[in-house]
Amino acid sequence: MNKQTKRLYFENPYQVEFDAKIIEKTTYEEKSVLILDKTCFYPESGGQPSDKGTINKVKVIKVLEKNSRILHVLEEDVFSEDIKGIIDWIVRFDYMQQHTGQHILSQSFDEIYNAETLSFHLGHEISSVEIDLRKITEEEVEKIERLANEIVFQDREIKTYFIQEEETQSVPLRKPPKKKGLIRIVEISDFDYSACGGTHLRRTGEVGIIKILKLERIRNNVRFEFLCGKRALQDYTRKNRDLRHLSNKLSVSEGEILNSFEKLVLELKAQKKKNKNTQEKLIQYEAQEAIQGAKEKIIKEIYSGRNPEEVRSLALNIIKKGEYVVLYGLRAEKRVHLVLASSETLDIDMRELVPIVIPMIKGKGGGSPSLVQIAGEDPENLELALDRAYEYINNRLTD
Known part of the structure; x- marks a missing residue:
């Protein structure tokens, strides 16, 4: 019958050091394990982690219980038969x-x-x-x-x-x-x-x-x-x-921080709404300028420093104002975007462009007959992809 390990932490959980003898040596997950005749080390159990500490100055990685015996899993083997254990009191x-x-x-x-x-x-x-x-x-x-x-x-x-x-x-x-x-x-x-x-x-x-x-x-x-x-x-x-x-940043007392924060949130929401309205008006003006400068039904452009939502909104505004096809490219950090849109009255399905441009920019995406959005990983072929899209749409319009 296997000899059980005496649990010193039951008698005195405030005891930090102890001397013991080795009952058995074994391994656990390729690490050295000592089973002692007594120990202060608490094994992982009941929702509580195992103690930390050292045995003969060797770090104890974890402590487990098996068949009423305590397994001390060590960072390296211990060769002395005389054991000196020290638990980490701060952790205990x-x-x-x-x-x-x-x-x-x-x-x-x-x-x-x-x-x-x-x-x-x-x-x-x-x-x-x-x-x-x-x-x-x-x-x-x-x-x-x-x-x-x-x-x-x-x-x-x-x-x-x-x-x-x-x-x-x-x-x-x-x-x-x-x-x-x-x-x-x-x-x-x-x-x-x-x-x-x-x-x-x-x-x-x-x-x-x-x-x-x-x-x-x-x-x-x-x-x-x-x-x-x-x-x-x-x-x-x-x-x-x-x-x-x-408190210092807001120039208010600690008791006023919550009210001040709630006020700032309301102000931020109002400012965002105002900015959105302003942005929508600017997009409408920009769409009108693009139409006035257009020499044909196809409007093609490559942008940098804008977000895809702005470019999408610009394209939609243009196709709502007249019979146009919009072919927009966007360079954004390490990715590129394509926004391809067409007025519904032109009877062109923009999804036909997807298999043409996706391989060129290593992209993914799709959309509806009037609007397609694609994100890609190859910025070098962005201009070429727009040129191919232009050629395809131009042929469709001249048929």
């Missing part, structure tokens, strides 16, 4: 803040809205819980936050202990345990009782603060992203810096 404490914060947050949802936590993910930057809720308002989210942080500020004791499976009926667990046999309980005094194998803090005050960042619908439930402790402080620092920057 961060995970403890996030995981304990999740227990408080989940029980807050359960207590106020009788909403079950369906899943939990502890990410390297942001954590999330999926809650059995159909909808929730901003005010209700704030109510959850208030209760969760009250529990934090009350600095309640957190205890962990093991009980037999048959004893779980005597403990008011938030949800039934998934495992059988010996069950580990994480108890937040007079608030939450959860079956959990993760690393947790000794008191709720160490969580610091719990902040819900955003929510989204998923699988007919609601997923909440949140931060705890140092992560929440870093987020607040960054956002406060951004607010100060915006």
Whole structure:
């Protein structure tokens, strides 16, 4: 029977260093693996990532659990039989803040809205819980936050202990345990009782603060992203810096930023509408000038520094004002565009030009009998493609 690894993090999650003996050496994904008689390293489990750190100064890449034994996947092999392990305390404490914060947050949802936590993910930057809720308002989210942080500020004791499976009926667990046999309980005094194998803090005050960042619908439930402790402080620092920057840029107080922003949005929309109206008038004038300067029914031109929508609008304005065929090319960065249009009264299907010009500019596109648009990757043949289109249309008009 395989000897199990003693989990020191159950006894003391604040222990950073440990000495151990090697039980077995193996490999995982072509990397060296050590199985020890005891360890402080928490293996990836229950939504919580594995600890980081070193064994005999060799980096531990990941930690896994298999058959009640802990697999330490190393960056390179370790040859000494005497093992000295050191976990990364900064990462461990961060995970403890996030995981304990999740227990408080989940029980807050359960207590106020009788909403079950369906899943939990502890990410390297942001954590999330999926809650059995159909909808929730901003005010209700704030109510959850208030209760969760009250529990934090009350600095309640957190205890962990093991009980037999048959004893779980005597403990008011938030949800039934998934495992059988010996069950580990994480108890937040007079608030939450959860079956959990993760690393947790000794008191709720160490969580610091719990902040819900955003929510989204998923699988007919609601997923909440949140931060705890140092992560929440870093987020607040960054956002406060951004607010100060915006306040200075807008020359308003922080409390007036939202109103000032909404005013700017309205002004921008009005200016865009005004610009669009002005642009449409300019296009109409330009179309009229093109018609007045035309010496035949075919108007051909190559533009640079314009966008395809402007050129398209110009072509449409021309064919609406008279019986013309417009053959426009556009050079735009590394791509080229063709806008080919014809007055409907001329009875010319511009789609007939597609197989002629597309191979020449390595393009793609299509359209209707009166308007074809093509985007291509070969700018060198743009002028030649327009010339071929001109020859084809000219022959059609003189038939």
